[in-house]
């Protein structure tokens with residue numbers, strides 16, 4: 218399998234190079250030339266298979282080098298040992314045909330661990346094989362940062378710099394990043410929004426001199442390996458509910474569009490998915506884009522689901538690329554228009570293609586609180602505020618099509634957002650003891666203004682790859 222940039226002007230790469238490259242040099246995102254097909258008998262054969270083995274089977278066709286394919290089973294086996302649930306991603310039913318896929322049993326209590334624990338191992342192996350160092354820079358609205366830090370802390374070949382929006386993540390999310398003492402971890406509180414942080418990150422990737430000097434690598438879902446690792450739980454949960462013999466729908470709380478894109482990849486590999494339902498909070502660019510055909514970010518609104526306080530959803534570019542029949546010029550024109558005039562129109566055939574597979578729904582603050590209270594009252598189940606948007610959207614889908622099961626992705630543990638939970642149900646969920654103890658340490662972070670040059674200088678001064 219080889220990879221091409223959505224914008225068509227960067228070198229075509231093998232998987233291991235894509236893993237280290239992050240964003241393509243032309244500003245596009247890497248995508249595989251084709252999605253590997255999984256035959257119905259091979260989907261059925263995943264029933265009862267341990268999660269790590271299923272991951273190795275499903276991810277292998279995306280790798281280019283034979284040696285990397287050979288190393289994969291050991292990497293997936295190691296990646297999921299730190300999870301607190303034997304099933305890794307268990308399903309819980311909370312209403313008729315409504316299931317919650319619990320993706321928060323990893324070390325940082327969010328779905329990001331499912332991919333990041335594997336990515337850390339894959340990247341480290343490639344760096345060792347090539348005798349290289351890397352400087353990982355990541356942008357986070359709350360969960361990616363902690364997961365990346367946990368996956369890369371203490372690794373001798375890697376320095377990690379995480380940019381988060383100052384004052385816009387929960388206390389638990391912040392402490393998960395700032396109480397880590399390892400010297401290769403640097404946490405930057407950016408005076409801006411997540412979109413500002415991600416914009417800086419993308420500009421750093423397009424600054425060839427900086428990119429080469431620090432051996433820049435990325436772990437956001439701009440990195441294809443993140444998306445591919447997240448595709449696995451769509452298969453395992455779909456199979457648990459009867460795939461390939463039965464269709465299922467998925468409701469996915471969405472900010473940067475990486476998680477729901479992983480569902481789209483699973484569908485294009487052969488998993489029988491009826492609908493992919495995008496759930497957003499008040500930051501509703503995706504719901505508006507699907508409804509109107511105009512992709513137009515507005516100012517970011519702060520909500521009780523901070524990880525989704527995003528207006529510029531990076532991975533929408535990969536979907537748009539496919540929806541435009543992989544026309545690089547159309548992608549370049551759309552994203553140039555976004556840069557220059559702040560919006561682009563989705564061409565009619567592309568919009569129809571997207572609407573054929575996706576629904577979208579924006580869930581407001583009051584509805585989110587109401588959904589947390591309802592699921593607790595009716596099912597005795599505590600949803601985190603992000604998951605609540607997904608469950609709300611799943612209920613709306615079930616009202617239209619009660620016969621097809623809907624799996625709502627539970628993206629984070631409720632204990633990461635105690636205030637939101639207390640507001641809805643009157644008490645705070647407990648953090649798992651091991652994590653609570655870790656968060657007690659002193660905090661270490663640097664506040665930087667929203668300025669690319671300041672951030673670049675901060676990183677250059679500290680990145681060991683730059684000094685080598």
Ligand SMILES: N[C@@H](CCOP(=O)(O)O)C(=O)O
Nearest residue numbers: 357358359360361437438473
């Ligand atoms: N919601 C994310 C934002 C970054 O998303 P990613 O999937 O591209 O890493 C977060 O919690 O940080």
